[in-house]
Amino acid sequence: xxxxxxxxxxxxxxxxxxxxxxxxxxxxxxxxxxxxxxxxxxxxxxxxxxxxxxxxxxxxxxxxxxxxxxxxxxxxxxxxxxxxxxxxxxxxxxxxxxxxxxxxxxxxxxxxxxxxxxxxxxxxxxxxxxxxxxxxxxxxxxxxxxxxxxxxxxxxxxxxxxxxxxxxxxxxxxxxxxxxxxxxxxxxxxxxxxxxxxxxxxxxxxxxxxxxxxxxxxxxxxxxxx
Numbered sequence: 690x691x692x693x694x695x696x697x698x699x700x701x702x703x704x705x706x707x708x709x710x711x712x713x714x715x716x717x718x719x720x721x722x723x724x725x726x727x728x729x730x731x732x733x734x735x736x737x738x739x740x741x742x743x744x745x746x747x748x749x750x751x752x753x754x755x756x757x758x759x760x761x762x763x764x765x766x767x768x769x770x771x772x773x774x775x776x777x778x779x780x781x782x783x784x785x786x787x788x789x790x791x792x793x794x795x796x797x798x799x800x801x802x803x804x805x806x807x808x809x810x811x812x813x814x815x816x817x818x819x820x821x822x823x824x825x826x827x828x829x830x831x832x833x834x835x836x837x838x839x840x841x842x843x844x845x846x847x848x849x850x851x852x853x854x855x856x857x858x859x860x861x862x863x864x865x866x867x868x869x870x871x872x873x874x875x876x877x878x879x880x881x882x883x884x885x886x887x888x889x890x891x892x893x894x895x896x897x898x899x900x901x902x903x904x905x906x907x908x909x910x911x912x913x914x915x
Contacts, residue, residue: 728802736798743791748866750784755859762856771841774848777855778838781831789824796820809884812872819872823865830858 728736754777761773796817800807807817834855837848880888 728798733799733802736795736802740792740795740799743788743795747785747788747792748863748870750780750788751859751863751866754780754785755856755863758852758856758859762852767845767847770847770852771845774834774838774841774852778831778834781827781834786824786827786831789820789827793820793824808881809887810876811878811881812876814881815878816869816872819865819869823862823869826858827862 757773757777757780761770761777764770764773797807800813800817808814833851837851837855840846840848
């Protein structure tokens with residue numbers, strides 16, 4: 690990794706989440722983030738830690754949910770299937786939904802609390818869209834899980850094709866989360882048209898001054914060249 694003094698604004702496109710921007714002139718940035726209070730280093734680290742925790746928790750919980758769905762579909766034991774459905778409901782509502790909402794909230798805070806914003810880099814915007822989309826699908830899907838769990842415990846009826854749908858949803862959710870993780874690492878596609886315009890307006894001077902501390906949103910701490 691090159692010394693901070695030699696890093697240009699263009700090099701900042703891959704640095705990761707949530708540093709403060711004290712004294713930033715909104716006329717230079719033009720982003721909504723510039724109008725918000727800057728995060729202190731302590732707050733930035735707290736938000737980054739929270740974001741990493743809920744994101745990893747979301748991924749791990751979906752993996753456990755998928756394992757339960759496979760067990761419910763593949764097992765010929767009705768008691769095991771009932772237990773799996775009940776466990777899926779609990780994990781879904783109390784762990785997966787909570788982690789998904791936490792990931793959105795902490796990602797937004799890190800984005801809008803820094804000069805990076807949501808719209809300057811394609812990979813950041815794509816991650817945000819995927820995260821919000823996955824959360825919407827999850828919240829709409831969970832009532833079906835609750836209905837299946839209730840049927841399994843009250844009447845013991847086989848949910849039939851619905852249990853296969855639960856498996857497909859779980860597998861699809863895991864794929865989306867892995868794609869989000871890959872975007873965090875590879876940071877493809879560069880700046881958006883809006884990002885290129887704001888980069889040209891800033892002239893890169895601010896980037897050279899803040900290269901050692903600025904970080905990008907929805908990211909887990911990887912720096913280019915490290």
